[in-house]
Amino acid sequence: MGKKKDEATPTDPKRAQDPTTPEPSVESRRRFLKGGLLWGVGLGAGAKLALGCTQPEAHAPEATPSPCPACECPPPPPAAEAVVAKPATAESSALRAVRFNPWPITTPAPVYYTRITEGQPLSLWAEKTDALFKRLDPQSVIAKNDLVAVKQHFGEAGNEGYIRPEITRKVIDEIKRLGGKPMLVETNTLYAGSRTNTHDHLLTAYDHGFTLEKVGAPVAILDGLAGQIQQGVAIPGKHFSVAFVASDVLFYQGLVVLSHVKGHGLSGFGGALKNLAMGLSSRAGKLAQHSDFTPFIDGEKCTHCGDCPVWCPPGSLHMRNERLQFDETTCIGCGQCLTVCRYGAIQNQSPRTEANAFMEKMAEYALAAAAHFQGKALYVNLVNHVSKRCDCARGDNPVMAPDVGIFASRDPVAVDQASLDISRTVWGKDPFHQLYPGVDGEVTIQHAAKLGLGTTQYTLIEV
Numbered sequence: 001m002g003k004k005k006d007e008a009t010p011t012d013p014k015r016a017q018d019p020t021t022p023e024p025s026v027e028s029r030r031r032f033l034k035g036g037l038l039w040g041v042g043l044g045a046g047a048k049l050a051l052g053c054t055q056p057e058a059h060a061p062e063a064t065p066s067p068c069p070a071c072e073c074p075p076p077p078p079a080a081e082a083v084v085a086k087p088a089t090a091e092s093s094a095l096r097a098v099r100f101n102p103w104p105i106t107t108p109a110p111v112y113y114t115r116i117t118e119g120q121p122l123s124l125w126a127e128k129t130d131a132l133f134k135r136l137d138p139q140s141v142i143a144k145n146d147l148v149a150v151k152q153h154f155g156e157a158g159n160e161g162y163i164r165p166e167i168t169r170k171v172i173d174e175i176k177r178l179g180g181k182p183m184l185v186e187t188n189t190l191y192a193g194s195r196t197n198t199h200d201h202l203l204t205a206y207d208h209g210f211t212l213e214k215v216g217a218p219v220a221i222l223d224g225l226a227g228q229i230q231q232g233v234a235i236p237g238k239h240f241s242v243a244f245v246a247s248d249v250l251f252y253q254g255l256v257v258l259s260h261v262k263g264h265g266l267s268g269f270g271g272a273l274k275n276l277a278m279g280l281s282s283r284a285g286k287l288a289q290h291s292d293f294t295p296f297i298d299g300e301k302c303t304h305c306g307d308c309p310v311w312c313p314p315g316s317l318h319m320r321n322e323r324l325q326f327d328e329t330t331c332i333g334c335g336q337c338l339t340v341c342r343y344g345a346i347q348n349q350s351p352r353t354e355a356n357a358f359m360e361k362m363a364e365y366a367l368a369a370a371a372h373f374q375g376k377a378l379y380v381n382l383v384n385h386v387s388k389r390c391d392c393a394r395g396d397n398p399v400m401a402p403d404v405g406i407f408a409s410r411d412p413v414a415v416d417q418a419s420l421d422i423s424r425t426v427w428g429k430d431p432f433h434q435l436y437p438g439v440d441g442e443v444t445i446q447h448a449a450k451l452g453l454g455t456t457q458y459t460l461i462e463v
């Protein structure tokens with residue numbers, strides 16, 4: 001039943017006491033909405049006063065919570081709620097969370113593929129990336145003036161595996177041709193390195209050639225100066241009901257994910273799903289995904305080179321008398337030491353079920369990162385310079401398998417599945433499994449499919 005026009009509302013206590021009290025004017029309601037919005041972003045009751053109230057004392061915490069007699073601006077929220085900044089928790093973020101809503105998945109998903117053999121020039125990779133990207137029908141998801149996030153890894157300082165700016169440029173140019181506004185985007189890292197904060201991260205990106213002149217788009221780091229700005233996304237996960245993604249992700253209208261396929265100690269291999277999951281989460285989100293890792297240091301393999309302490313965020317690894325020391329009590333399980341050790345001296349001593357849990361968690365974060373785009377996303381995987389370790393590793397990162405080619409799809413699950421299947425066929429073996437026998441990278445793919453992020457069924461279209 002509809003409410004009568006002059007019926008008192010719970011937000012109007014004065015009228016509740018005396019129904020003859022006149023309703024606030026349209027203008028004062030408008031001010032209320034405007035003030036409420038500002039309060040919602042953290043300016044509190046003071047913002048409302050700034051909008052024109054002539055009797056600020058009427059808003060003192062001890063004053064009767066009623067519309068202000070001077071200007072009819074409505075009552076402020078309780079002072080305690082207005083000023084106390086509560087730390088983000090899964091529960092509090094869930095209240096204002098973006099929610100995952102399923103979108104239609106095409107099964108089987110078309111995956112476009114171009115075979116490129118070892119030793120081909122960069123110009124060929126760029127030309128073929130351009131051709132495959134256009135096959136994805138980008139005009140159907142990129143509209144004029146859309147802000148389009150182009151997510152790729154810029155490579156840690158000294159790393160050689162990242163996708164080169166000349167290739168990225170082709171995608172950027174096509175987005176601009178369609179009237180979109182591309183930005184090259186990334187998030188800061190959990191570990192201590194050359195991309196831990198926005199200042200260092202941007203300089204690393206520029207050093208690697210991701211300048212406006214070279215790629216034709218500005219670079220944006222999406223999670224604040226130190227990886228701290230996040231938004232909860234409600235997801236129907238096995239491990240998480242809320243995942244923390246970099247806030248700015250949610251302000252883009254389109255997403256393109258360019259991924260370098262390579263080995264990874266914790267997930268077997270990295271492709272589009274890992275790029276979404278780790279690459280678009282906040283620092284807290286990255287930590288939440290890594291929480292099942294427990295390092296074991298093999299004293300026989302450790303050369304005490306001193307690399308891993310440099311990367312260990314809480315300083316659990318350190319050198320004393322040129323010998324590596326490990327303080328298990330402060331370790332946060334970020335897994336970075338495993339990634340950076342070139343001698344295989346660090347392993348995950350967590351049981352297999354926990355290694356699988358890490359990959360399932362990654363799939364859930366990939367779902368959260370993609371949820372906002374509702375299928376308005378395009379994925380390109382380059383299987384070239386297939387290194388043993390991920391692009392986060394600094395310095396020496398040897399290639400483990402020959403080049404295969406490029407895969408492109410509108411489905412992140414299908415593009416990773418096809419990249420893995422076809423590469424195994426070309427190589428005649430699974431080098432990821434050989435290198436990381438305790439890790440089955442397909443766990444991520446299968447869990448992502450189960451969650452509704454995409455399908456493992458695909459039709460391969462050779463271009």
Ligand code: SF4
Pocket residue numbers: 297301302303304305306307308309324340341342343344345346
């Ligand atoms: S990086 Fe590896 S070899 Fe070097 S100190 Fe750490 S565990 Fe030892």
Ligand code: SF4
Pocket residue numbers: 293295311312313314315316317330331332333334335336337338
């Ligand atoms: S020792 Fe622990 S905290 Fe340090 S890098 Fe390794 S996993 Fe991360």
